[in-house]
Amino acid sequence: MDFHGIHFPDKDEPQTPGKKLSEGRNANVYEWGNDRVIKLFKSTYPSEKITAEYYNALAVKNLGFNKSVVCELKKTEFGFGIIYKKIAGENMLDYILRTGDLKGAATELASLQKKINAFSFDSSKTEALESAHQILKNQMLVTKKADSDATKEMIRFLGTMKEGNALCHGNLHPGNVLMTEDGVVALSASGYCIGNKLYDVAKTFFLIAYTPVPGEQESSCCPGCRGISNMEERKEFGRYYLDAMGKTATEIGGYLSMIIAGM
Numbered sequence: 001m002d003f004h005g006i007h008f009p010d011k012d013e014p015q016t017p018g019k020k021l022s023e024g025r026n027a028n029v030y031e032w033g034n035d036r037v038i039k040l041f042k043s044t045y046p047s048e049k050i051t052a053e054y055y056n057a058l059a060v061k062n063l064g065f066n067k068s069v070v071c072e073l074k075k076t077e078f079g080f081g082i083i084y085k086k087i088a089g090e091n092m093l094d095y096i097l098r099t100g101d102l103k104g105a106a107t108e109l110a111s112l113q114k115k116i117n118a119f120s121f122d123s124s125k126t127e128a129l130e131s132a133h134q135i136l137k138n139q140m141l142v143t144k145k146a147d148s149d150a151t152k153e154m155i156r157f158l159g160t161m162k163e164g165n166a167l168c169h170g171n172l173h174p175g176n177v178l179m180t181e182d183g184v185v186a187l188s189a190s191g192y193c194i195g196n197k198l199y200d201v202a203k204t205f206f207l208i209a210y211t212p213v214p215g216e217q218e219s220s221c222c223p224g225c226r227g228i229s230n231m232e233e234r235k236e237f238g239r240y241y242l243d244a245m246g247k248t249a250t251e252i253g254g255y256l257s258m259i260i261a262g263m
């Protein structure tokens with residue numbers, strides 16, 4: 001059991017963030033001392049989402065796959081942050097930009113996801129992670145008219161789909177993967193949940209293939225954009241990825257519709 005109550009500062013505890021590693025929509029990531037990073041959330045980001053990411057990260061911390069290992073949830077004078085162990089590696093988007101190796105990257109991404117999806121949970125016995133169906137339902141209810149016939153129909157259809165009990169990353173795309181000497185490592189704990197593997201594959205496929213490229217809609221640009229600079233490359237990457245996962249567009253179609261319905 002992880003102790004995550006009071007953390008006594010060690011003598012080397014940094015007082016201020018170091019070099020900025022990334023600028024995101026909801027958080028910026030900085031070095032934190034020599035061997036850690038801090039993901040500092042913007043003041044507009046809801047605190048319940050920060051604690052949800054922290055508890056997700058704790059839930060998977062001891063599972064045997066390469067991931068960004070969580071250390072603590074921290075209140076700093078710069079806002080709330082989650083501290084993770086620092087990983088030395090190249091972001092998969094930068095790797096793609098440098099090498100153009102779409103097929104190799106897609107294969108690595110798929111191999112990491114298969115390892116994650118191989119873990120299963122009895123969702124009736126764990127409260128640590130939300131179910132993918134609950135996440136999909138909530139997204140439809142907050143983004144669409146909750147009482148519209150279309151939303152009701154989508155939610156009814158979701159209820160007919162097999163829930164599954166696999167660990168899903170929920171936010172796996174090349175921007176959330178570092179390539180290291182020890183293999184590929186998953187970042188971002190915000191989307192971990194329990195569900196059907198097809199949900200996770202559909203979510204990654206969506207993040208790869210359906211999000212706008214830079215210049216199209218700058219404001220809603222997602223982290224999956226950088227590096228895969230045009231729609232044709234995205235589609236190609238998506239095809240390599242599905243092949244490597246051993247899934248077809250038809251198989252993920254149901255979950256893809258549910259994800260799009262929640263946008």
Ligand SMILES: Nc1ncnc2c1ncn2[C@@H]1O[C@H](COP(=O)(O)OP(=O)(O)OP(=O)(O)O)[C@@H](O)[C@H]1O
Binds near residue numbers: 026029084171223
């Ligand atoms: N543990 C880590 N070690 C080294 N670099 C990291 C680590 N965690 C994050 N980074 C760097 O910061 C970037 C952003 O991290 P992360 O994906 O967690 O934040 P985000 O994109 O803002 O949020 P999210 O993906 O959860 O929506 C990563 O792409 C990576 O370059």
Ligand SMILES: [Mg+2]
Binds near residue numbers: 175176187188223
């Ligand atoms: Mg990210």
